[in-house]
Amino acid sequence: MNPPRIGNPGVETQQFETHEVENQPPDFAPRDLWADDIVLREAMRREGAGEFAGRVATYGALAGSALYELSFDAHRDRPRLRSHDAQGHRIDRVEFHPNYHALMRAAIEHGVAGLSWRDPAPGAHVARAALSYLHHQVEPGTSCPLTMTHAAVPVLRREPALAEWADKAAAPHYDPREVAIVDKPGVTLGMGMTEKQGGSDVRANTTTATPLEGDGEYRLVGHKWFFSAPMSDGFLVLAQAPGGLTCLLMPRRLPDGRKNAFRLVRLKDKLGDWSNASSEVEFCGAWARRIGEEGRGIATILEMVMLTRLDCMLGAAAQVRMALAHAIHHCRHRRAFGRPLVEQPLMRNLLADLAIEAEAALALSMRVARAVDASPHDPAEAALARVATAVGKYWLCRRAPALVNEAQECLGGNGYIEESILPRLYRQAPLNSIWEGSGNIQCLDVLRALAKEPGTGAALWTALQEAGAGHPAHAAAVEHLRGPLHGETRIDEAGARRFVESLALALQGSVLLAADSPAADVFCRSRLGGEHGLAMGTLPPDLPFDDMIERALPPAG
Missing domain, CATH: 1.20.140.10 (Butyryl-CoA Dehydrogenase, subunit A, domain 3)
Incomplete structure (x- = not known):
């Protein structure tokens, strides 16, 4: 008697089925997160963002389908730090699963980071909040750089010399290339506030900002114990200038395209937030530009x-x-x-x-x-x-x-x-x-x-x-x-x-x-x-x- 042919459909393979799969819920997605959410739709109208409903509805449908699917690999395949290239050059590069970049691109193009500033009509912040809420449901890790990019815009707009940074942070373009800002249609921002010895007490920071000859330009020496979104194009950092604790913008790349003088020491091994990178950093004379007055960093x-x-x-x-x-x-x-x-x-x-x-x-x-x-x-x-x-x-x-x-x-x-x-x-x-x-x-x-x-x-x-x-x-x-x-x-x-x-x-x-x-x-x-x-x-x-x-x-x- 010949054995049954394994893998061929038909009666022979039925003997290997031990049970019928039942009483299991169907897949949750795809779902339309906007259509599902009566409370969100009511809140949009009530809080003055009804005119933006169409844009938010479009993102709700996308978030509950394509972005939901992308999120699983973006979360499981955690970022990796490459400190050096194959030839031994220091590059301090953070590599991500391609889905991470797809999620960032979708969010930025739909206004999760910039809607409030690009279309400042009444209700724009409410609409942007709704977009952020929908995005965070399916992929919260990317919300970190999106939030910081959004929040940095009004601060950057205070300084005429940083107008290009503000405009490109609000732009609906995602560009993950490591090039100078002049060559990018859009940028993302990270932050570096806390240090080993201070934590929430940022007045205890020891990183120094030494003035250079250029107006508002400084050299940074020191460290940050938590350096958020280290793959960003620029970072808002707090450092001790001669006039006290000061806020500065430190770009990843200098205006001529060269790498700025900082080192990513390691990526944090976190409980969650796996799709997003968090790091420790050392500043080795990194170039930065002041935002606001010296001593007014907080x-x-x-x-x-x-x-x-x-x-x-x-x-x-x-x-x-x-x-x-x-x-x-x-x-x-x-x-x-x-x-x-x-x-x-x-x-x-x-x-x-x-x-x-x-x-x-x-x-x-x-x-x-x-x-x-x-x-x-x-x-x-x-x-x-x-x-x-x-x-x-x-x-x-x-x-x-x-x-x-x-x-x-x-x-x-x-x-x-x-x-x-x-x-x-x-x-x-x-x-x-x-x-x-x-x-x-x-x-x-x-x-x-x-x-x-x-x-x-x-x-x-x-x-x-x-x-x-x-x-x-x-x-x-x-x-x-x-x-x-x-x-x-x-x-x-x-x-x-x-x-x-x-x-x-x-x-x-x-x-x-x-x-x-x-x-x-x-x-x-x-x-x-x-x-x-x-x-x-x-x-x-x-x-x-x-x-x-x-x-x-x-x-x-």
């Missing part, structure tokens, strides 16, 4: 911080959104104990709870984006943007890791496997709480702003009043904040986290109530009124769980 950087903190908020909201969407998708298609998971009461409670949290995170982020948009011509909104970015960054980034883990658990073991996007999101989630200042730094900054910038307290109070008197739990929470926001009571530093948490929750409730969101009452009852436990999935059982879940992710088809 003030110069603070102009960027409002924008980068907003993107931290958006990143946290995006991570929670993508994790929630995967959880709902899985639970709709997975059966257990005779019925779909999404029909089981305790799972419905959890998914609805996550949906409320995701909506509140996005709603607050987009309201803050409107404040950023209005800042140039509205002092009250500028004050709100100044302090609310710290409030929102603290709270949303603090919540993201636990919320992503809750969504991950909905998938069981599948949520712990790299073929799912959930492990990537889980590794990424803690980063935004650390980047641009840890939680304690944000909370102390809120206290500092309220003490030294009286307009911030008034702006927060006005924002809290936007909800009117529509909910007793919200009204009580706001009244509890009256004293600190009016300067009548002082919050001790040890109580800063509790205060900022209360402020963030009240702001989220205010935005939801003012928007007349279906989630507003549930949010206020659970987050402000005490009808909630310490874990997710502890909502009161009489709430409209199904409505919350369908609002979060409409059923396909």
Whole structure:
């Protein structure tokens, strides 16, 4: 008797099938992330960016299909440092998977880094925030250079000598070549602030900036312990000039095309953020140009911080959104104990709870984006943007890791496997709480702003009043904040986290109530009124769980 022919289709091969694959959800993607997101579409209209809806919709469809697929190899194939070429020349080059460059090109061409500056119509910052939110859902690592490039533009525009840098940072062109800026249609920017001995205390920096004969030109000697996006065309760095801590732009390539005098020591081996490179660097007499006045480095950087903190908020909201969407998708298609998971009461409670949290995170982020948009011509909104970015960054980034883990658990073991996007999101989630200042730094900054910038307290109070008197739990929470926001009571530093948490929750409730969101009452009852436990999935059982879940992710088809 001849053995069966292995690999040939037909009856003979059936004997090798041990089981039928069933009860597994279909692939999550391709999906249209714009069409799926009712909350985003409402926020765009509410916060004044309705005219940009078509552009954002186009990117939402692209992000949920082609970019989603590209992201997996870009994330798995981590950047590599080539310090020297084959002949022994120092090159300090970071190499990436081709998908990384494809993701960067798509993002920059669609305005994730430059829309706010190229098309500065009302609502442009809100639209750019929506683009960043959509992009971060599928590939958060590339959000780092995109965010820094975006935030650097207004700082660079302060210096006439850096006008070309500002224009090309805002341009819709991605060019990864290592050539002088004059030969590039677009550039990206990185940052180098912290040093070994200082961390968040940048006043402890020891890197020196020695003036040269050229006006505003310096030589840098020293190091940076965290040098973000080291493949960028230029870097904003803080160094000690004769007049004190100063902000400078250090290009990768000198104007004549030669490599600048810096060395990439190594790439950081990070918990997550694998598609993006982070490094340590040494400056060996590198040429740089001053931005702003000597001794005003921190003030110069603070102009960027409002924008980068907003993107931290958006990143946290995006991570929670993508994790929630995967959880709902899985639970709709997975059966257990005779019925779909999404029909089981305790799972419905959890998914609805996550949906409320995701909506509140996005709603607050987009309201803050409107404040950023209005800042140039509205002092009250500028004050709100100044302090609310710290409030929102603290709270949303603090919540993201636990919320992503809750969504991950909905998938069981599948949520712990790299073929799912959930492990990537889980590794990424803690980063935004650390980047641009840890939680304690944000909370102390809120206290500092309220003490030294009286307009911030008034702006927060006005924002809290936007909800009117529509909910007793919200009204009580706001009244509890009256004293600190009016300067009548002082919050001790040890109580800063509790205060900022209360402020963030009240702001989220205010935005939801003012928007007349279906989630507003549930949010206020659970987050402000005490009808909630310490874990997710502890909502009161009489709430409209199904409505919350369908609002979060409409059923396909």
